[in-house]
Amino acid sequence: MRPFKYSNASDPAAAISTVSANLTAKYLGGGTNLIDLMKEDVMHPSDLVDVTRLKFAKIEKKGNGVSIGATATNAFTANDEIIRENYPLLSMAILAGASAQIRNMATNGGNLNQRTRCTYFYDVNMPCNKREPGTGCGALHGLNKNHAIFGWSEKCVATYPSDMAVALAALDAVVQVEGLNNTRRSIPFADFHRLPGDHPEKDNNLKQGEFITAIDLPANRFAEKSYYLKIRERSSYAFALVSVAAALVTEGNTIKEVRIALGGVAHKPWRATFAEQWLTGKQATEANFKAAAAAELKNARPLSHNKYKISLAAKAITRALEGAMQGGVYGAMEADSTSKN
Amino acid sequence: MEEQPKLPDLSEAERNALEELMPDEMNEIITSGIKRRHFLKLFAVTGASVLAAHLLGIEQLMARSVPIEQQGPVIIENGINLSFQVNGSSQQLTVDSRMTLLDTLRERLNLTGSKKGCDHGQCGACTVIVDDKRVLSCLTLAATCEDKKVTTIEGLATGNELHPMQTSFIKHDGFQCGYCTPGQICSAVALMDEAKNGEASYVTANVRNKSRSVKLSNEEIRERMSGNICRCGAYPNIVDAIREVHGDKAVAQVWQFADGTI
Numbered sequence: 001m002r003p004f005k006y007s008n009a010s011d012p013a014a015a016i017s018t019v020s021a022n023l024t025a026k027y028l029g030g031g032t033n034l035i036d037l038m039k040e041d042v043m044h045p046s047d048l049v050d051v052t053r054l055k056f057a058k059i060e061k062k063g064n065g066v067s068i069g070a071t072a073t074n075a076f077t078a079n080d081e082i083i084r085e086n087y088p089l090l091s092m093a094i095l096a097g098a099s100a101q102i103r104n105m106a107t108n109g110g111n112l113n114q115r116t117r118c119t120y121f122y123d124v125n126m127p128c129n130k131r132e133p134g135t136g137c138g139a140l141h142g143l144n145k146n147h148a149i150f151g152w153s154e155k156c157v158a159t160y161p162s163d164m165a166v167a168l169a170a171l172d173a174v175v176q177v178e179g180l181n182n183t184r185r186s187i188p189f190a191d192f193h194r195l196p197g198d199h200p201e202k203d204n205n206l207k208q209g210e211f212i213t214a215i216d217l218p219a220n221r222f223a224e225k226s227y228y229l230k231i232r233e234r235s236s237y238a239f240a241l242v243s244v245a246a247a248l249v250t251e252g253n254t255i256k257e258v259r260i261a262l263g264g265v266a267h268k269p270w271r272a273t274f275a276e277q278w279l280t281g282k283q284a285t286e287a288n289f290k291a292a293a294a295a296e297l298k299n300a301r302p303l304s305h306n307k308y309k310i311s312l313a314a315k316a317i318t319r320a321l322e323g324a325m326q327g328g329v330y331g332a333m334e335a336d337s338t339s340k341n
Numbered sequence: 342m343e344e345q346p347k348l349p350d351l352s353e354a355e356r357n358a359l360e361e362l363m364p365d366e367m368n369e370i371i372t373s374g375i376k377r378r379h380f381l382k383l384f385a386v387t388g389a390s391v392l393a394a395h396l397l398g399i400e401q402l403m404a405r406s407v408p409i410e411q412q413g414p415v416i417i418e419n420g421i422n423l424s425f426q427v428n429g430s431s432q433q434l435t436v437d438s439r440m441t442l443l444d445t446l447r448e449r450l451n452l453t454g455s456k457k458g459c460d461h462g463q464c465g466a467c468t469v470i471v472d473d474k475r476v477l478s479c480l481t482l483a484a485t486c487e488d489k490k491v492t493t494i495e496g497l498a499t500g501n502e503l504h505p506m507q508t509s510f511i512k513h514d515g516f517q518c519g520y521c522t523p524g525q526i527c528s529a530v531a532l533m534d535e536a537k538n539g540e541a542s543y544v545t546a547n548v549r550n551k552s553r554s555v556k557l558s559n560e561e562i563r564e565r566m567s568g569n570i571c572r573c574g575a576y577p578n579i580v581d582a583i584r585e586v587h588g589d590k591a592v593a594q595v596w597q598f599a600d601g602t603i
Binding site: 003 | 418419421438439441460461462465468474475476477480481482484485487528531532535538539540541542543544545546547548549551563564565566567568569
């Protein structure tokens with residue numbers, strides 16, 4: 001690992017001013033991704049400002065919704081009583097990610113700032129426009145089984161790895177950010193992460209030094225019917241090939257409101273707006289779920305090795321919506337799908 | 342490959358302890374060191390309950406640590422003066438800002454129980470407990486541990502009495518090569534608290550049902566221990582070991598020595 005200066009921040013304004021003034025400085029949260037990337041020499045910050053002792057670790061009611069502190073850990077957030085009761089989709093998504101140890105370390109702000117797990121990004125001997133702009137994309141015509149089917153560019157076909165962020169996209173979260181001189185702004189979740197375009201080196205729309213203080217969740221009526229389904233190559237502790245956050249509000253069997261977001265398919269959590277529009281006002285039936293999934297996936301652009309993600313995502317959307325209709329009960333859904341097969 | 346290192350010179354008391362347990366094996370042990378075969382026999386002759394104390398004695402015998410030399414002040418680029426607690430004792434040292442907690446424990450404090458498996462947060466062999474939470478010491482910078490309390494595998498036993506999770510791993514043979522075991526045990530110990538606190542997992546039937554404590558099924562134990570990889574594949578026995586400590590009744594031991602092997 002290359003040398004760096006470590007400091008332990010006790011004052012947010014001072015931390016923000018340090019990182020804003022220095023393009024090679026980074027905030028350090030749980031470090032579960034950043035330290036690994038530094039060991040691999042993918043990232044080599046000159047300064048790490050540890051923000052884990054700043055007072056942004058609370059989860060509290062805010063208006064009709066809730067505000068989740070950026071330095072609260074993923075484990076603390078998933079198990080918070082307010083979150084489990086009102087936003088079970090978020091708890092499920094967080095718990096689907098990583099391992100218990102990593103969730104104990106990882107912070108919410110850090111989760112949103114984690115980098116892709118594209119193997120070309122991780123391997124410093126390979127070209128990668130995200131790691132070194134201008135060197136090309138190794139995955140575009142390389143091994144791209146795990147890569148994007150939506151929203152990619154010739155410059156980058158990487159996917160965003162977070163599970164938590166997929167639920168936050170479905171729940172219309174708002175990211176609260178603080179910059180130099182107490183400037184604050186609110187970023188709607190859909191605008192937080194970016195598609196790669198010509199600048200894949202930028203994962204999100206934060207400016208240098210801008211610090212996430214909290215993630216706000218508006219009130220919703222999805223708690224009774226939401227489900228996070230993660231499809232991966234082993235049953236735990238692996239990144240998603242495809243994941244789906246699904247949430248519904250129904251009256252009778254009519255869908256009044258629906259949210260669907262996909263993980264593992266794009267450079268950012270992918271809101272399935274075509275599927276949502278298709279389903280709104282329709283009956284909650286398996287046939288309609290399948291048709292909605294097809295409406296979304298007809299826009300997919302697969303790469304040479306990931307065509308399988310189209311049918312996988314279609315089936316995953318259908319199953320996740322069924323899971324949500326069954327009350328988000330893990331065992332019920334799994335048992336049901338097993339008995340069908 | 343050598344199965345075990347030779348025994349260090351035995352003190353009178355240590356020699357008596359081994360002799361009492363395995364009088365027939367002593368000459369061989371003294372000349373060629375302790376082997377897995379002796380260890381297994383030791384296990385057979387003592388039984389799980391009596392074994393705990395003896396085993397700890399042997400472990401201390403085998404891994405007598407070399408006292409760390411007092412070090413003067415160290416001046417290095419990006420040095421961090423760190424003060425924290427490890428297994429109940431205060432430690433002060435200067436570390437390189439790049440140093441992980443794992444390397445600090447192993448290389449600076451001679452606590453080599455925590456293992457470096459992948460060093461990238463993928464295997465769990467380095468799991469330790471920091472401020473009551475299980476974490477990966479390979480992805481934790483030592484500098485971030487100021488004022489924190491770290492518990493490693495070396496800190497779980499009380500004197501000569503093994504932690505119940507250690508005893509249970511021995512009873513259920515929750516390991517083969519043993520490399521992942523310190524991480525598995527630290528992880529399992531912290532898991533017991535998570536269950537008592539009613540924390541949920543991805544396979545929890547309904548995360549909205551909050552209870553004071555949760556009773557873990559085998560599926561729950563497997564999911565919650567998925568951050569600890571065991572290449573020997575001792576998983577069924579690890580689950581049994583954890584279930585025994587987590588539950589209120591003994592779990593049947595599924596293995597026994599074949600006739601004539603000891």
